Amino acid sequence: MKSAAELEKNLMSINRRSYPAYKDLRGSYQFQGYQLNIDHVQGDPFASPSKLSIQVKKIQARFPEEYYKEEHRRIALQDYLARQFGKAVSKFIFQAKGSGKSGLIGISRCGQEVLDRTAFEIKDGDLLVRFEVGFPANGRTINAFELRKILFEYLPEIADRSLYYKNLNQQEVKKCIELAEDQHYIRRELTKRRLIAFVANGSILPRESGVSQKPMKGAIAFEAPESMEVEMELPHRGKIKGMGIPEGITLIVGGGYHGKSTLLNLIGGIEHIDGGHILVGDTDLSKLSRKELALYRRNTLGFIFQFYHLVPNLTVKENIESGAYLSKNPISVEELMETLSAPAFNNRSTSCNSFIPPPTVKGMLIFAAIRFTNSVNVFLPSWLAVISR
DSSP states (O other): OEEHHHHHHHHHHTTTSBGGGGGGGOEEEEETTEEEEEEEOOSSTTSSOEEEEEEEOHHHHOOOGGGTSSHHHHHHHHHHHHHHHHHHHTTTTTOSOOSTTTTOEEOOOOOSSOOOOTTEEEETTEEEEEEEEOOOEETTEEOHHHHHHIIIIIHHHHHHHHSOGGGSOHHHHHHHHHHHHHHHHHHHHHHHTTEEEEEETTOOOOBSSTTOOSBOTTOOOOOOOGGGEEEEEETTTEEEEEEEEESSEEEOOOOTTSSHHHHHHHHTTSSOOSSSOOEETTEEGGGOOHHHHHHHHHHHOEEOOTTOOOOTTSBHHHHHHTTGGGOSSOOOHHHHHHHHTOGGGSSTTSBTTSOOOHHHHHHHHHHHHHHHHTSSEEEETTTTEEEEO
8 A cells, every 4th residue: 555645746746647647546545544545537527537435444433333333323324424524525526626527526415315325334343435536637637736635635624524433523423323223113113013104293294396305394294193193112212103004005196207106116026226225024126136026026916007908808707817826825716706796797708808897997906916916915006006914
């Protein structure tokens, strides 16, 4: 590993050279209190920014071990530190001048969600933060003096503000960890109480707009209906009340092109996500192969397509029966037909080519899906409902 002094010397030696000469800087350099890695150098000032990372050893970061020992605490601490790093970075964006993306400093922006991100990782107390820097240029000529500002003035201050426990608001860090523990407790309680979701009283649910995550000003705080109100005793906040949504029928509502069918297609394993994870019980759909997804759909859920896809020359009963040979434990079709009250559709003469009232078609498809899956999960994208057990 090279020293920071060597980096500065190499940097000044390529000043005013052609931009690709920046690639000579790739490598790892030891600064006071951290290691700077120049992992990838952009080929042009107008291209995607260069990729850098900073590593801080456990002995220097000095975060309490109990803050990252368990996964939910570690993820919460990573999220908090990524936000602090981004906050520190905002002061220096484009302070170094030049053409194209010169002077850009950025890290993945965090939304409301607390997620496990590759932008910030904690492993055995060591910190690793990944970010981008636009290496400065005049036209396509290296401006080493401006990059020296970023690497030797801005980054040390950013790291000092956000990566060392002694320099942070320790009470705020503690609250972050306590909130993570309360959330973890609620998730475990959901399983114990056979709930699928919990909304706390006092929550502000409406957003400013469809593209904003900020709460709507003047919105009425949420209050659970008495029939669905549950109470929990959280480890740190204490008693909390809110609406517990039980397992059963869940409706997804919204306007056109808001993503309702897309969501159900993703949960059903028909469409694939671009990033993140989809968990159905203990199954992570993002990690399943095509064959495993097919088995998941076969054994776990029944999918009713928006345009039905019935076999037109079969009766209602025969449509319900079709595909049952793939099911491990199908429900008796006679029982379903009796419940559906559709004996008139048992015979061959009344096929699905004949007119069947839409409510009957919908009911038939629901029962077919229930028969196939034995009431595990049924996704209905045309009516935007999920039936689960």
